Amino acid sequence: MNPACVLTIAGTDPSGGAGIQADLKTFQELKSYGMSVVTSVVAQNTTGVKDVHHLPDSFIREQLFAVSEDMPVHAVKTGMIANKEMMQVIKDWVQTIDAPYIMDPVMIAQSGDPLVEQEEQIYLKRHLVPESTLVTPNIPETETLLNRRIDHEEDMKEAAVEIVEQLGAGAALVKGGHLKGKAVDFLYDGYQLHSFEEERIDSANTHGTGCTYSAAIAAYMSQGYPLTQAVEKGKHFVTAAIRHSFDLGKGDGPTNHFALRREVFHS
Numbered sequence: 001m002n003p004a005c006v007l008t009i010a011g012t013d014p015s016g017g018a019g020i021q022a023d024l025k026t027f028q029e030l031k032s033y034g035m036s037v038v039t040s041v042v043a044q045n046t047t048g049v050k051d052v053h054h055l056p057d058s059f060i061r062e063q064l065f066a067v068s069e070d071m072p073v074h075a076v077k078t079g080m081i082a083n084k085e086m087m088q089v090i091k092d093w094v095q096t097i098d099a100p101y102i103m104d105p106v107m108i109a110q111s112g113d114p115l116v117e118q119e120e121q122i123y124l125k126r127h128l129v130p131e132s133t134l135v136t137p138n139i140p141e142t143e144t145l146l147n148r149r150i151d152h153e154e155d156m157k158e159a160a161v162e163i164v165e166q167l168g169a170g171a172a173l174v175k176g177g178h179l180k181g182k183a184v185d186f187l188y189d190g191y192q193l194h195s196f197e198e199e200r201i202d203s204a205n206t207h208g209t210g211c212t213y214s215a216a217i218a219a220y221m222s223q224g225y226p227l228t229q230a231v232e233k234g235k236h237f238v239t240a241a242i243r244h245s246f247d248l249g250k251g252d253g254p255t256n257h258f259a260l261r262r263e264v265f266h267s
């Protein structure tokens with residue numbers, strides 16, 4: 001039997017913790033067939049971003065159609081999309097496919113380095129967010145999307161509703177990793193608010209958590225899981241990946257994509 005096929009459209013992380021590398025590891029681990037379109041080649045590691053090389057938008061278009069004219073796409077996720085030209089190409093392509101679109105609105109790396117300039121962030125909000133089945137902002141990204149501060153859980157809930165009702169996303173998952181206390185995320189699916197809560201793990205090794213989480217949701221959706229269940233299972237996957245994260249590199253280390261396997265084997 002053929003596997004479920006899932007595509008990531010994102011930038012690279014040669015140190016393997018975030019970006020396309022994290023997405024593909026997640027897809028593989030969750031047993032979906034992973035495919036990738038590179039938007040930007042990023043010289044980065046656990047300490048930060050050194051340099052970036054953006055691919056021309058015409059070449060991103062070529063990669064997208066090379067995949068979709070030949071392969072099934074059962075779900076797609078996007079990560080780093082650095083400029084308007086790329087965003088337009090991706091928007092046009094997304095409109096040609098019939099599959100859930102999970103958008104991680106990547107703006108800033110954990111190191112604080114910007115991955116998408118401010119003017120382009122506004123374009124993303126106006127043109128790509130309305131195409132998404134689900135958008136997965138962290139707290140700073142939610143603040144940028146809504147142009148106001150998000151300080152506590154009530155703000156997160158309101159924000160999730162607003163991202164759907166005012167910005168036009170199909171659903172919004174506002175992630176609470178950047179707040180204090182429990183690690184709580186809120187999903188608004190257009191009808192209901194759902195919360196997903198886990199203990200906060202005392203670890204600085206959280207490089208690539210957002211990429212891994214959205215990739216896991218995309219993998220589960222490619223296999224036909226409904227949105228809420230895909231988020232619940234994705235949260236379980238990312239929490240295990242943080243709990244068993246690796247103390248690698250001189251900065252904030254990467255998460256462990258084998259973790260769920262390990263928890264299953266050791267339980």
Ligand SMILES: Nc1ncnc2c1ncn2[C@@H]1O[C@H](COP(=O)(O)OP(=O)(O)O)[C@@H](O)[C@H]1O
Nearest residue numbers: 138175176177178183184185199200201209210
């Ligand atoms: N220290 C932590 N312990 C447990 N879960 C965490 C921790 N940090 C982040 N998370 C969870 O990891 C996921 C990614 O969150 P977040 O850090 O907000 O996004 P991003 O990686 O995009 O900045 C969320 O489910 C969040 O609740």
Ligand SMILES: Cc1ncc(COP(=O)(O)OP(=O)(O)O)c(N)n1
Nearest residue numbers: 011012019109110207208209210211
């Ligand atoms: C190429 C690339 N894409 C995205 C990120 C940001 O990753 P994210 O999962 O949000 O994790 P943090 O780096 O914020 O922990 C990246 N660094 N590089």
